[in-house]
Amino acid sequence: MRFWSICAGFIVLAFGLVQSPVNDYFFFAGFVILQAIVLATAWNILGGYAGYVNFGVPAFVGTGAYAALLVHLSISGPLIVQILFAALVSGALGFLVGLISVRLRGIFFSIATVALVFIMETLVINWRYLGGATGLQLTRPTEAWPFDGYVRMLFWVMVVMAVIALAIARYIQDSHFGRGLRALRDSEDAAECAGVPTLRLKLMACTVSGALLGAAGAPMPMYMSYIEPYSSFNLVYAVSALAMPIIGGMSHWIGPLVGAILLATIQQIVTVTISSELNVLVVGVLLVVFVIAAPDGIVGLYRKWKASSK
Amino acid sequence: MDKMRRKVVGAAGASVMAASLPSQVFAQSAPIKIGMSMPQTGGLGGGGQAALVAIRLWVDDVNAKGGLLGRKVEFVAYDDQSNPANTPGIYAKLLDVDKVDLLIAPYATVPTAPIMPLVKQRGKLLMGNFSFQVNADVKHDMWFNNAPWNDARGWSRGFIESGIAAGGKSIAVVASDQDFAQNLADGVRAYITNLKLNKVYDQNYPPTTKDFSTIIRAVRASRAEIIFIASYPPDSAGIVNAIHEIGVGEQVRILGGGMVGLGFTPIMINLGSKLNGITNFNTYVPGMKMPGIDNFFRRYTERAKAQKVDELGFYLPPFNYAIGQMLEQAINATKSIDDRRLADYFRKNEMQTIVGPVRFDAGGERVNQRLITAQFRGVKDKDQEQFRSPDRQIVIFPPSDKTGDLIHPYERAQKS
């Protein structure tokens, strides 16, 4: 109950913030941080809970963006329809990836997900209607009632999406589903012998994870007023979505939240003050440092500290 | 004794005050901030770095004259690395964090296309910088493209007509899959449908392509006589290298057309004699008469040498200096920096710049085009100063700037 009241409070607070005269750039940058929360949380459902490392995050984000674009171009659908359709398509893609996981484990699964990124990117490049390699200029709707501007609306939509993602992760973690995933992660063969329906669990985790990733990608075309394949399917999404849960902690739903806020905020500050190039260096270095020194992430460190201070 | 000292001190103080007077004049009112993103690295970097020198030259010139409306001009430029994904974020930062008053577009179509919707939405004037037809869909009414071209027909007429006159009956189109090349190639494709040319090859390639030997091999197999290429600097260089490796066949009459980058000094020096015979567009070749251009080049070269940037500065810098000149004229005439008022001024007036008079049409493109088609001849390897001579690039179109006729077939011109 406490979780839900915090969520509701946060959404209301965000609404108020959006109506206030805070600088537009805050929402522009804030959007990216919120998107990072969704990406990290979604990744962790498969990566942290089930132990399947998905390097193909850009495939889902890009697919979500282009699915939303398809809705916008063909039927001028509103944002909510774009997001739902994107989640649907990416969820289906996630289901396919889940099927792959039947045959492939460990690094083979991960390499297969990288392959997916380039294959989706190539598909889009050859699809002229969606802009091909050239990309498309997009006009945002002028009306964004009850918000003052489209970027502010996108910010608030992202807040709601982040809350939903966290709620889903929290639900999965504490449920039967989550326990099954953990058993799977610890030893898939043992779990199967114990009667855990591993295939069904993997398919569900992949689908949910994929759908959330796609939903996070859906507002991108409208956010940038432009879309092109190389940035939509950029492999940097993969390393970020991987780093944030590892830094925050993969075992608990709050880990990706902590990791995303920390990392994405640092990235935005570096982008504004130094250069956009170095923000990738920040991700890489923090990832390597945490993987070597603190593989259980900040949540792990916190637990150790609490245990030792008793 | 004290009175004497006081007088001296007083005089010294007065002269110090007098010497610092210009900055004191500025200090009274807030500066006018102009901001842009310029590709300084990446494929377009060769042109962008040179252009930046020219703009900064203008900023210094205008500040030496007392600024604009009594206010100092401040200029901020970021590097977008020739990557279109970077420009929306940079322009959002310019508007909301740096809080600039006026915007200039990045050099070239590809980094500019993504910011058109954003700029239109925010109601900002945008000075275009060598973009091609980037406003065609967005239709922003405060867009003024500083470039000596208007549409694809104006661009390619000289090239296509010369090719036909040389006996060419078939055409191959090779274009990069990005905004500039597609806008140009689509325009050319439309233009040639009425001309009874046989299109034997038509391919787009992804902008990340690095190896062109397969594409050139296919072009050769098609036996096309006119080869129109629309490409960006790294691909242009790659294509020229591939042409020399693979060959295009003795039937080719004319080759080139829309290869951006063959006007960048570093690429010209690097490719050297491989350029011979190629017929390409250009904006300035030595010998063209433009008011005050020699004086500009003198001052530009001085600065470029110091910054170790393109010393010749032919292709882009004069036009970037002209952007500054146009802003200067509009601001002084309207006595304001309001986007709408400046836009109205641009729409209605002809401005005088170092690249000649400039007038804009309803879409924001230049009415009085002056894009030349020129063939490279007698170019030697690794020689920069040779390009100062008018006979390295013979202008075959338009008639008002013409200095010679096309040498064909292409393979004969290669050896010129």
Add this chain to the structure above:
Amino acid sequence: MAFSVDLLIEAVIFGLLLGCFYAAVSIGLSVAFGLLDVPHVAHPAMLILGSYGVYLLGQYGVDPIVAGLLLTPVFFFLGAGLYRMYYETFEKRGQSAAVNGLAFFFGLAFIIEVLLVVAFGVDQRSAEAGYIGGSLKLGEFRIPFRLVVAFGVALVLTAALTAYLSRTFTGRAIKAVGQDEAALRLMGADPVRIKQIAFGIATGVNALAGAMLIIVTPVEPTMDRIYIGRTFCVVVLAGLGSMSGTLVAAIILGVAESIVLMFLGASWAPAVAFGLLLAVLAFRPKGLFGR
């Protein structure tokens, strides 16, 4: 795209040469991943690092192949050191380290990428040498010299490495360490040291392979991404642990890419390696010659 036998033949020749080049850039991964089971996704990044090293030396007038040879010992020690670090941090800790091991190399790949951008910028860099720019003219066919040179060096490299692994004690120990560490220990060889040497060789090869890369095509820092597809495709298609299989698999990839490039266009070419990789993983994960 009009089909003609001439074009097909040229595409196949081009593919053969390209394939040998792919073998050279993948052979390091064959050792590191195929034999040692290290999830080395940063292998292509080290390849690009090698290319930039060659470029840097080229600025001082050093021929690319010579530069590659000069850098080989440097990269050997780099690789040995990297393996030591990986071993101490991950392999020692056991199974749960799988996610972390992958994440480590992935992070490393991006760090290398960004450092290259900071040091050299995002511009494309090429090598200069007398044999780059011309081509072999056989009737209607034109075969670029740069490919012939890369083909030659690649063959020598692959042959040399295969011979080393089969004929010398250390080489055979490297092949054995992936299969049966305990037996190896009984033979008096320290498995960790053997693996270090192997990883060092795999990385050292990258220096020379990087030289060939920059001879064949201009390089830029993010090129490692598509080479993840090509190198893993070759290694998986060959079958883990098969050195000679690497050459065959690489030629298959090269020819496939070349034919797609010629007849379907450059916009489909990037998907060939990854598509082939997925197909192999789906239908025959053991590869062609796998153990």
